[in-house]
Amino acid sequence: MNEARENLGDERIRMLVDSVLGAMEAGQDHLVDMPLAELLASPDEPLKWALLFHLAGAGYRPAQLEVSARCAAEVVLMVALHDSFRGRTLDDEGRRLVARALTDAETMVGHAVGWGTLAHGLASEGRSGTVRSATDPKAIGIDATAALWAGVSTSARELGYGEGYEEGSSLAVAVAKRNLKESRTPEEPDLRQNSSGRVVVPSATLSRDDRKQWDIEQVIGKALPLVHASGLADSRRDLHAGHPHAASAIDRILADLAEDRPVSIRPTLLVGPPGAGKSRLCRDLLDALGMPFAAIDAGTTSDHGLTGSPRRWSSAYPSVPLRLFTQHKLANPGVIVDELEKAGRSSAGSVHDPLLSLLEPLSATKWRDLFLDAEIDASRIIWLFTANSTQGLPGPLRSRLRVLKVPLPSAEHVPALSDRIRRDLLAELDLEPGMEPPFDGEELGALTNAFGAQGSLRDLRRYVEELIKLRWFEGRQH
Structure with a gap:
């Protein structure tokens, strides 16, 4: 070759x-x-x-x-x-x-x-x-x-x-x-090429206090396991049920995965109008795969919010990748970046800047963490992004992303989506789903009429909340 x-x-x-x-x-x-x-x-x-x-x-x-x-x-x-x-x-x-x-x-x-x-x-x-x-x-x-x-x-x-x-x-x-690493020895296996583990922080020089405060000692030089995909057919079915209007995007993302292989998804940007449920889809997708993740709002995050800050500052803190590694002890956690197109630029920089190296395979394997002042391997992190539009995204960043469209839901999706919202609301109130039965035909008809041919999930949630309140009011009347 x-x-x-x-x-x-x-x-x-x-x-x-x-x-x-x-x-x-x-x-x-x-x-x-x-x-x-x-x-x-x-x-x-x-x-x-x-x-x-x-x-x-x-x-x-x-x-x-x-x-x-x-x-x-x-x-x-x-x-x-x-x-x-x-x-x-x-x-x-x-x-x-x-x-x-x-x-x-x-x-x-x-x-x-x-x-x-x-x-x-x-x-x-x-x-x-x-x-x-x-x-x-x-x-x-x-x-x-x-x-x-x-x-x-x-x-x-x-x-x-x-x-x-x-x-x-x-x-x-x-x-x-x-394709086998010639440098490997029986005593020191190359865990970077092992599907079950990966060394993400090869070495670092830190004080005892820093190691203890951030729990970094547990990952330095250690092979962290990779989350493997399992039950993909069930995950696909559940995601389709919860996001029927986004079935195409779901299938494209899950096509990256193979059963019993490490979870690896190409950096993906979900683009759609407000209220299409992009952020919720990202979270449900990573939850379905058993992936811990961090969520970042690009509109309110500077580059240091992602990269961390040098230890010379009294308020120094590790990068998002390093914090995920130390918190979850996994080599392939997820990061969700919402409203990517709204990232601003200030004296602290823009979140777009570090993403260029984090999304590039070669540079991500030796990405320099400012807090550690050392290279870490962030190449297996799962990156999902949301945006209302690709306008305003720098060309180099756009070229590193797979862009998938998520449309607004239609009237045909109201039954499935309203049931998911009903269960979400009950969970927020710490109530069992059985305490509030599914909507009957008349109620679904009212929700569909209020929703119209196409609309926002935020509006549908408001309609479901009102319907449940009406149920409770009528229950007290009786």
């Missing part, structure tokens, strides 16, 4: 390659998609294959699927080439070409099956034992297709086993090994 990169003459292509490799190195798989898509649209086939095998060997699932699909397409081309010569009288060169086509087809079938199988989290109990991506993914394809090829009696089949499969297996093993 490094050789392919060094041979690049196009600076734009090299920048995209660096972006992809940097995101993988930082463990932010979700930031690979956009630059990778642009690279795959380029005409440089050797680069594309090298990059795809590199990412697939590193365990990047979309690359594994892409390799599988491209290899399957190559099989079709090779079979079509073979069929085009069927019935012809061939010279030696022609016969070698046809045999090579069958060999390549067999090789590519093995890759297609093997990488596709790995992408879906399966392994093979075949001739090499349990096979996984870090050892020999090609062997999975061999095991799965062995019965098929056993029925083929051609010299090409022998060539395929002798050259194609062996070469393919060696390639896959080499790709996987190149």
Whole structure:
């Protein structure tokens, strides 16, 4: 991969390659998609294959699927080439070409099956034992297709086993090994690459009082666990029920996740009119994933509110990422930044400024905390933002965000939303939901009429509050 990169003459292509490799190195798989898509649209086939095998060997699932699909397409081309010569009288060169086509087809079938199988989290109990991506993914394809090829009696089949499969297996093993950290030792495992833990504060020099006051001692040099996704189908169902008008945004965000893998969501900006429920959706989403988080109002927060302040000040305090690490002892907590477009600028700076480095994979892995005066790894933090509009956002910041629209709810959403609001109001009063039954058809009709064709959730909450008050008043009358 490094050789392919060094041979690049196009600076734009090299920048995209660096972006992809940097995101993988930082463990932010979700930031690979956009630059990778642009690279795959380029005409440089050797680069594309090298990059795809590199990412697939590193365990990047979309690359594994892409390799599988491209290899399957190559099989079709090779079979079509073979069929085009069927019935012809061939010279030696022609016969070698046809045999090579069958060999390549067999090789590519093995890759297609093997990488596709790995992408879906399966392994093979075949001739090499349990096979996984870090050892020999090609062997999975061999095991799965062995019965098929056993029925083929051609010299090409022998060539395929002798050259194609062996070469393919060696390639896959080499790709996987190149992605392992050479510096790791059995005594000092590289926890940054471990899906179950990550060192976020490698080192820091602090006084005893500072360590005790902020509980930083518990995270310095320690591998903090990563929250893993679980029960995604249930989370999706619950989020759809609570935010039916935002189903599209919910699905786009949850598509970043895989069951039993560390939660990793690309920095996402939810844009919609006031009253669309953007902030509540962010909170419910992180709650559903079991993610602790901090909420920040961009309109009232300076850059120091996010980055912390140097210890030379008497009122010094740690950055938001560091406070989350020390409070929750997790490497991938969440941060919700509301009203991003309303961030102002003063002598204390703007919250937009530190976000540029915090949202960039490479710089986030070595982000300097002002309080510690040391680098921390903030690359696994989950960032969610809300805004009424993207106008006023700096271009560099906008380019780092996935923008999803959240519309105002419509009349069809009133039943589900009003029931959620009813339960919220009861919870605020510390009452059980059963103490106030769901709304009946007549009540829902009244709420829908008051709401209109489309409206704000704030208005709907006011209508629900009035309806519940009316219920209580009538109950006292009786």
